[in-house]
Amino acid sequence: MQPGRPALRVAVADDAMLLREGIGKVLADGGLEVVASVSSGEELADVVEKGAVDVAVLDIRMPPHFRDEGILALERLRESGSQVGVLLLSMYATPEYAMRALAAGAGTGYLLKERVSEPRTLVAAVETVSGGGSVVDPEVVAQLIQRPRGDEPLSRLTERELSVLECMAQGNSNAGISRQLFLGVKTVETHVGNIMQKLGLKDSPDNHRRVLAVLAYLGSR
Amino acid sequence: MQPGRPALRVAVADDAMLLREGIGKVLADGGLEVVASVSSGEELADVVEKGAVDVAVLDIRMPPHFRDEGILALERLRESGSQVGVLLLSMYATPEYAMRALAAGAGTGYLLKERVSEPRTLVAAVETVSGGGSVVDPEVVAQLIQRPRGDEPLSRLTERELSVLECMAQGNSNAGISRQLFLGVKTVETHVGNIMQKLGLKDSPDNHRRVLAVLAYLGSR
DNA sequence: TCGGGCATCGGGGCAGACCCTGAAATCCCG
């Protein structure tokens, strides 16, 4: 907090009371002014509309659907022309959400709650987005870089590849899939390899790519 | 807070900074005195040992293993004869943990973080356990009552096996799981084998059992 | 005390998954 500058006015939205209080305390201790502390994106939009807010700190999952209410609130703010800085806080590193947040324009941030281990991190992020800058958690950045750009990953698969993936997702082995689809095992292997590639699943000693492919399929339905 | 009574002295342990700050703030606002705010069960045990603590508020999953460190800290306190009230806070409704908490004796509570929606709830819980009473989240109580013993295939799994299965379901390889849970790869293989057996997943050339295990896990949630 | 359950881990072996390389056929579009 530079001497002589008015404190940034922050509105906090998180349906979890303990987190909301913790965020509020950390910001207040860091010299910011918490002008509102609410539990839904809609309430936050009301507060911002009334003016007197410089930055909004939003949880992503909130009522009513506990899905992407924070992102929606951000998108609506931008559609209505609001220039307030927006910092999104999430429990999980979700590249899709990070992309949506960044796509909403300048003055936007996306951090993981569990990785905000120092009060200074949160305060600095709020200050950055209030000045029109962007803040993204480094782990999320790494995932964004690894992940091929584009539409829904599954949309890149051919019909045959989708059929094979569906069989995988039912717990079939390659041999089982070959019998079900009247193919050779070698053919199944080729399709599986193409699926992995198109889904952007890089080989790593830490992950089990077949399971990840299945999870991608299940997650898209 | 009754007039004339000294404020209850509370120690808070949670590795997530925002939560730790939120819990501390809510307790302080409720008239309690937060005498310590730490990030591990071990640090909390040290504080309690030095005396001057009436109630400990503990997260369940903390370093070093992010498993049941809060429960372990409670159990160790009781073994060493400590009578401090202990309130456990968890992200998940885990009946096993609630059972262990209750089994540790009087002056113990188990609440879900996300369902502590009013400051008064947390303050009252702290006051209850400090007086030797018990507090359990009603949803957890309902699960304890409803829960069929041994029906659900996943209920046959030990806590460790469930941890491993959870990691599998996130797409981790055995090597990745070994790193996450600080185990040897051989240990992970053993657990995976036990999981397959307990879930009744027979080997067959047609199916991919690891994927089936993951599907069983996802289907039960 | 003993046995069972649980957790941990090692050596060794086998099979499937994955991948590289290569090939062929069909269809569609510029």
Next chain:
DNA sequence: CGGGATTTCAGGGTCTGCCCCGATGCCCGA
């Protein structure tokens, strides 16, 4: 016609997952 996309499949090689066998240690209840 030529090239790209899609589909199909083979040979060969590597690595991980799975499993068998073995072992140790701790805790708890009979």
